[in-house]
Amino acid sequence: MIRMERLDRVKGMLLGGLSLAAFFLIWQLAAWSMNSPFLPGPYEVLQAFVRLSMTGDIDGYTLYSHSLMSIYRVLLGFGFAGVTAIPLGVFMGLKPSVNSFSTPIIEPIRFIPPIAWIPLSIILLSGLGRYIFLIWVGAFFPILLNTIAGVKRTSPVLVDMAKTFGADSSTITSRIVFPSALPEVMSGLRVGLGVGWMCIVAAEMIGGEPVGLGRLIIKYANLLQIDVVIVGMITIGIIGLVLNYGILTAEKRLFKWRVEVKA
Incomplete structure (x- = not known):
């Protein structure tokens, strides 16, 4: 069984490597055939990556500085978003009346794209506050809705059993409801982090701060240096992948029983 799992893992890695090789080959062939300064090949992008990492951009900020600032903000x-959405989600999940009262306000707001809040945040907020607000808007609702759903899925049998043994409401919430909802909460955190990461990149493009991956992209797009733009795009994708993998790993370690059931 273990040997089969290792073989499957190796097979998956080989297929992944093959797909990456095919992607870079197609990219290079397209760059050669178009012969355009607006479609640099992988080698030109690699050169831009090394240059940006070693010497920095036109303002002196390295790729590491841009990446670190974006990660810090997000x-x-x-x-x-987590410390506000999770308690509110638990409260709304436990209290149907509060849920009914809040739904007419929350439902319309959650359908407003986070990017639509950028002009308002620029006018009303400044500096780090505008970025925190935009990420909060993007990450808040996935976390909130998943928390509510997880609380509502708590088995009433467990709750009734705890009441039979004399448990009070705070004990039931902390010992039964929240642990039962935790898988959904983690899923909401993963989705919220992904949305928040996309929000910060968009906000940095317009926010006016000199450092950040979004600012790096828009700055070099205006200079028509597409190789640096692609470096920024690839860096955004890789960091997003790492952040998502981090939460997935935490989920697997916390909820091993879910992995076993799926297998």
């Missing part, structure tokens, strides 16, 4: 906003 983690602050994401953390704020």
Whole structure:
């Protein structure tokens, strides 16, 4: 069984490597056939990556500085979204009356794209506050809705059993309801982090701060240096993948029983 799992893992890695090789080959062939300065090949992009990592951009910021600032902003906003959405989601899931009262307000707002909040945030907020707000808007609703759904799925049999043994409401919430809802909460955190990461990149393009991956992309797009633009895009994708993998790994370690059931 273990040997088969290892073979499947190796097979998956080989297929993944093959798909990447095919992608870069098609990219290089397209760059050669078009012969356009607006479609650099992989080698030109690699050169831009090394240059940006070693010497920095026209303002002196390296790729590491841009990446670190974007991650810092998104983690602050994401953390704020988590500490506000999870308690509110538990409360709304436990109290149908509160849920009914809040739904007419929350439902229309959650359908507003986070990018639509950018002009308002620029006018009303400044500096780091505008980025935290935009990430909070993007990450808040996935976390909130998943938390509510997880709380509502709590087995009433477990709750009734706890009441029979004399457990109070706070004990039931902390010992039964929240642990039962935790898988859905983690799923909401993963989705919220992904949305928040996309929001920060869009916000940095317009926010006016000199450092950040979004700002790097828009700055070099205006200069028509597409190789650096692609470096920024690839960096955004890789960091997003790493952040998503981090939460997935935490999910698997916390909820091994879910993985076993799926297998």
